[in-house]
Amino acid sequence: xxxxxxxxxxxxxxxxxxxxxxxxxxxxxxxxxxxxxxxxxxxxxxxxxxxxxxxxxxxxxxxxxxxxxxxxxxxxxxxxxxxxxxxxxxxxxxxxxxxxxxxxxxxxxxxxxxxxxxxxxxxxxxxxxxxxxxxxxxxxxxxxxxxxxxxxxxxxxxxxxxxxxxxxxxxxxxxxxxxxxxxxxxxxxxxxxxxxxxxxxxxxxxxxxxxxxxxxxxxxxxxxxxxxxxxxxxxxxxxxxxxxxxxxxxxxxxxxxxxxxxxxxxxxxxxxxxxxxxxxxxxxxxxxxxxxxxxxxxxxxxxxxxxxxx
Ligand code: PPE
Numbered sequence: 001x002x003x004x005x006x007x008x009x010x011x012x013x014x015x016x017x018x019x020x021x022x023x024x025x026x027x028x029x030x031x032x033x034x035x036x037x038x039x040x041x042x043x044x045x046x047x048x049x050x051x052x053x054x055x056x057x058x059x060x061x062x063x064x065x066x067x068x069x070x071x072x073x074x075x076x077x078x079x080x081x082x083x084x085x086x087x088x089x090x091x092x093x094x095x096x097x098x099x100x101x102x103x104x105x106x107x108x109x110x111x112x113x114x115x116x117x118x119x120x121x122x123x124x125x126x127x128x129x130x131x132x133x134x135x136x137x138x139x140x141x142x143x144x145x146x147x148x149x150x151x152x153x154x155x156x157x158x159x160x161x162x163x164x165x166x167x168x169x170x171x172x173x174x175x176x177x178x179x180x181x182x183x184x185x186x187x188x189x190x191x192x193x194x195x196x197x198x199x200x201x202x203x204x205x206x207x208x209x210x211x212x213x214x215x216x217x218x219x220x221x222x223x224x225x226x227x228x229x230x231x232x233x234x235x236x237x238x239x240x241x242x243x244x245x246x247x248x249x250x251x252x253x254x255x256x257x258x259x260x261x262x263x264x265x266x267x268x269x270x271x272x273x274x275x276x277x278x279x280x281x282x283x284x285x286x287x288x289x290x291x292x293x294x295x296x297x298x299x300x301x302x303x304x305x306x307x308x309x310x
Contacts, residue, residue, distance in 0.1 A: 077119070
């Protein structure tokens with residue numbers, strides 16, 4: 001991870017090296033936290049955070065599902081994010097807000113533990129590699145099933161849930177694949193360890209419905225809206241693994257991943273197709289502020305502030 005100067009921690013900017021917690025924090029022992037992944041891009045109007053409000057609202061929802069009281073409002077966290085990006089002076093960055101039960105009592109009950117809130121911003125390149133972004137990634141269907149809606153609510157971007165993602169990613173990497181694809185208990189396609197998934201079949205886009213206990217991805221939503229403007233029909237329906245093998249195209253989406261083509265699944269080569277590349281470009285045009293129709297999705301960081309505080 002590439003270090004930057006400051007981290008926003010419980011209401012103040014602290015030096016990167018000083019953003020520490022005690023080894024007794026509840027979140028470390030039980031994965032009791034919620035987080036977000038957000039990207040800020042350099043646009044001609046200055047640094048712009050993509051759909052910041054939507055990400056912070058999701059953080060709020062994640063906390064609610066875990067009965068966690070966030071000590072900061074969405075407006076305060078937006079302000080904190082702007083302040084941090086300005087202080088670090090790096091426009092092209094990944095923003096990681098995280099809220100977790102802190103130091104107080106050990107034991108799974110959360111009572112007696114404060115909620116700590118931290119925001120980091122740092123440069124983060126292509127999640128699945130630059131090469132994969134262009135020529136497509138290889139994937140395998142994981143032997144680990146996706147946590148069900150009554151195991152850990154997947155609607156919440158909760159830290160503990162990522163142990164399930166970690167196992168799937170580790171299995172895939174150890175077997176020589178770039179990424180895993182996870183199925184639900186019933187055998188339907190859910191998502192990737194850190195991405196939502198789409199397939200293209202006969203000119204239509206198909207993606208699992210939110211009731212598949214997938215994260216309600218903000219990139220997923222953006223891609224659905226963009227596909228509409230490009231004239232593609234989008235269907236949210238159940239997908240089985242052979243639908244992937246027989247698809248014309250498959251791609252994964254997420255804040256870190258952006259839009260990544262999947263060129264093979266379980267050894268079935270499907271290659272990189274034109275619809276994926278069109279959507280990949282359309283998405284980048286939006287986040288980089290080149291497509292003015294979606295200007296509302298960009299939350300501009302005041303540059304005066306950037307120069308003032310750096
Ligand atoms: N599903 C999962 C399981 C997931 O983790 C992400 C984001 C998505 C879908 C896509 O959601 P969205 O970013 O709102 O489009 N994964 C984040 C973190 C991955 C990681 O830390 O590793 C991310 O992309 O930022």
